[in-house]
Amino acid sequence: MTEQMTGAQALVRALEQVGVDTVFGIPGGQILPAYDPLFDSAKVRHVLVRHEQGAGHAAEGYAQATGKVGVCMATSGPGATNLVTPIADAYMDSVPMVAITGQVSSGVIGTDAFQEADICGITLPITKHSFLVTDSDDIPRTIAEAFYIAASGRPGPVLVDISKDALQAETGFHWPPTMRLPGYRPALHSHGKQIREAARLMAEAKRPVLYVGGGVHRAGASAELLQLAELTGIPVVTTLMARGTFPDSHRLHVGMPGMHGSVSAVGAMQKSDLLIGLGVRFDDRVTGQLSSFAPYAKVIHVDIDPAEISKNRRADVPIVGDCKKIIEDLIHTIDRKGDYAEWRELLNGLKKTYPLGYEEFSDDSLAPQYVLERLSSLVGPDALYVAGVGQHQMWASQFIGYENPGTFINSGGLGTMGFAVPAAMGAKMGRPDATVWAIDGDGCFQMTNQELATCTLEGVPIKVAVINNGNLGMVRQWQKLFYDQRYSNTDLKTAQRIPDFVKLAEAYGCVGLRCDLREDVDATITKAMEINDLPVVVDFVVHQDAMVWPMVAAGTSNDDIKIARDMAPRWDGDGHD
Numbered sequence: 001m002t003e004q005m006t007g008a009q010a011l012v013r014a015l016e017q018v019g020v021d022t023v024f025g026i027p028g029g030q031i032l033p034a035y036d037p038l039f040d041s042a043k044v045r046h047v048l049v050r051h052e053q054g055a056g057h058a059a060e061g062y063a064q065a066t067g068k069v070g071v072c073m074a075t076s077g078p079g080a081t082n083l084v085t086p087i088a089d090a091y092m093d094s095v096p097m098v099a100i101t102g103q104v105s106s107g108v109i110g111t112d113a114f115q116e117a118d119i120c121g122i123t124l125p126i127t128k129h130s131f132l133v134t135d136s137d138d139i140p141r142t143i144a145e146a147f148y149i150a151a152s153g154r155p156g157p158v159l160v161d162i163s164k165d166a167l168q169a170e171t172g173f174h175w176p177p178t179m180r181l182p183g184y185r186p187a188l189h190s191h192g193k194q195i196r197e198a199a200r201l202m203a204e205a206k207r208p209v210l211y212v213g214g215g216v217h218r219a220g221a222s223a224e225l226l227q228l229a230e231l232t233g234i235p236v237v238t239t240l241m242a243r244g245t246f247p248d249s250h251r252l253h254v255g256m257p258g259m260h261g262s263v264s265a266v267g268a269m270q271k272s273d274l275l276i277g278l279g280v281r282f283d284d285r286v287t288g289q290l291s292s293f294a295p296y297a298k299v300i301h302v303d304i305d306p307a308e309i310s311k312n313r314r315a316d317v318p319i320v321g322d323c324k325k326i327i328e329d330l331i332h333t334i335d336r337k338g339d340y341a342e343w344r345e346l347l348n349g350l351k352k353t354y355p356l357g358y359e360e361f362s363d364d365s366l367a368p369q370y371v372l373e374r375l376s377s378l379v380g381p382d383a384l385y386v387a388g389v390g391q392h393q394m395w396a397s398q399f400i401g402y403e404n405p406g407t408f409i410n411s412g413g414l415g416t417m418g419f420a421v422p423a424a425m426g427a428k429m430g431r432p433d434a435t436v437w438a439i440d441g442d443g444c445f446q447m448t449n450q451e452l453a454t455c456t457l458e459g460v461p462i463k464v465a466v467i468n469n470g471n472l473g474m475v476r477q478w479q480k481l482f483y484d485q486r487y488s489n490t491d492l493k494t495a496q497r498i499p500d501f502v503k504l505a506e507a508y509g510c511v512g513l514r515c516d517l518r519e520d521v522d523a524t525i526t527k528a529m530e531i532n533d534l535p536v537v538v539d540f541v542v543h544q545d546a547m548v549w550p551m552v553a554a555g556t557s558n559d560d561i562k563i564a565r566d567m568a569p570r571w572d573g574d575g576h577d
Contacts, residue, residue: 001174002173004171005171005173008168012044014143014173015041017144020069023038023100024062026048026052028075030076034073047429049422049454053422053448056083056090056097058423059071060097061424064423064427065428065431069098069151070097070098071100073101074101074102079102080102080103080122080161081119084126093214096155098160099157099160102161102164105163128154133160136169140177144176192329202232202274202330205273209276211257211280212280213241213242214279216323218323219323222246228327233252233341233344234252236250237265237269239257243402244402254268259288260550260551261550270559273296273298274299274300275297281303281413284312284554294313298317300316303319304320357549366521367518368391372395379525384427385400385408386419386427386439389410389416389419390473391469396439409424425462428462439467440464446499460535461531464538468542470495471490476544480547481553495541510536511535512537513536513537549563550562
């Protein structure tokens with residue numbers, strides 16, 4: 001049965017039909033027609049954010065915490081362009097998101113009308129697909145297609161730009177519409193020959209590694225990964241985007257690889273004779289200098305996106321398909337296991353010789369790593385930890401123990417400062433019963449902390465740990481190591497209480513706490529955990545020169561990993577100690 005309504009009403013009805021319960025956004029002139037029927041919706045909650053970038057990151061956090069498609073909404077021109085950063089972030093990290101924007105009326109598109117921007121053109125390289133809708137009859141079908149594209153295959157962001165006259169015009173609504181997506185056929189299953197060849201290489205290898213990326217979590221394949229690892233006895237490394245996908249405490253977990261990964265994980269990949277890449281991109285932060293990465297390893301590469309296969313490292317066995325289904329096929333195909341006891345013993349030796357550690361300071365100032373160790377211990381592995389970008393992100397990946405998939409949410413590929421607070425807000429709204437901690441730096445926090453107002457007014461009691469070293473810490477670290485300690489424009493003056501984060505939190509209606517002594521850390525975290533009716537901001541004042549180790553300098557070989565300045569693990573690069 002077809003109902004008559006406006007395009008705006010059809011938009012809201014379509015959102016209800018695809019199961020949307022939360023939309024993050026800000027109204028404006030061209031999207032305003034959609035806000036009128038949204039006001040009457042009993043199914044869709046609109047969250048009025050303080051900046052469109054916050055809307056996009058909140059939609060990302062919601063999507064990553066729930067597995068559903070996150071939704072954000074903005075008006076044309078600057079409203080739409082403020083969504084560009086979170087759209088790019090979602091694209092890099094394969095986050096399912098639909099961004100809905102208003103556009104000027106179709107008759108003036110292309111005339112540089114007031115607040116006009118070609119947002120479809122602007123976001124073309126950073127979306128899975130984008131739609132410009134100028135006919136109200138197309139709105140229900142477009143919404144159905146957008147949500148299907150965002151969630152299927154390799155997840156990602158989809159943009160739906162709707163002209164104001166299409167929102168205002170009368171149309172007929174019926175559901176479900178017939179989707180028209182010729183050529184869009186995500187591959188789920190692989191050829192049996194490739195599975196058998198992969199199983200053969202795994203059995204023959206002497207030093208294999210399961211190299212696990214965010215694609216395994218996106219596929220919901222954590223249980224299957226655990227089964228595969230325990231069946232084969234192959235050691236596992238988990239990338240930044242896969243932290244928690246395989247339990248940190250498991251005997252086969254070697255650590256996180258990459259620029260700031262553990263020596264054992266980086267060494268495992270460099271010494272490996274077979275990398276089984278599952279849902280990974282072989283990106284530069286993991287491989288370091290690509291020509292010297294894992295020089296003796298054959299590669300099995302599993303990914304749902306055929307564009308990723310052999311993009312950076314040639315795959316000996318390319319397998320395009322859903323990680324969950326591929327891992328299940330491998331489990332059913334493997335008929336003999338290799339003998340990896342000696343290999344595991346070598347890697348365990350690396351873990352013991354080069355454990356993660358950090359410097360304590362003679363002036364008794366607080367080590368940020370200690371803060372995160374205690375947060376991990378007191379809060380536990382069932383919480384959601386949402387990190388910004390920089391040193392605090394790396395420390396959160398190193399010193400918090402992750403046992404469950406999806407419990408570490410961060411901006412990986414794009415490295416977006418300001419991600420943590422709005423993403424934590426979205427995660428908490430998606431999972432209101434979960435404890436959600438945003439791990440932020442004082443630089444990141446000052447980019448998007450206005451969303452604390454949203455949290456207070458909407459009743460979203462997130463907890464924020466600001467790792468406050470008074471600087472843009474990761475940039476300062478690079479200046480210290482590579483620019484002769486010339487600290488150009490990295491001092492944020494937060495050590496002078498500009499701003500005072502406790503007072504700022506209170507101004508936003510939050511609870512503000514401060515901790516700068518080691519002996520007060522536990523009590524401060526405990527106090528924050530006891531407050532569950534308001535957002536809490538904890539200003540952890542830490543030493544300005546705390547460093548992130550280990551480190552592989554950009555563009556250098558993973559063999560040159562440093563555990564402290566001018567100190568490196570001792571192996572000779574030929575795959576042997």
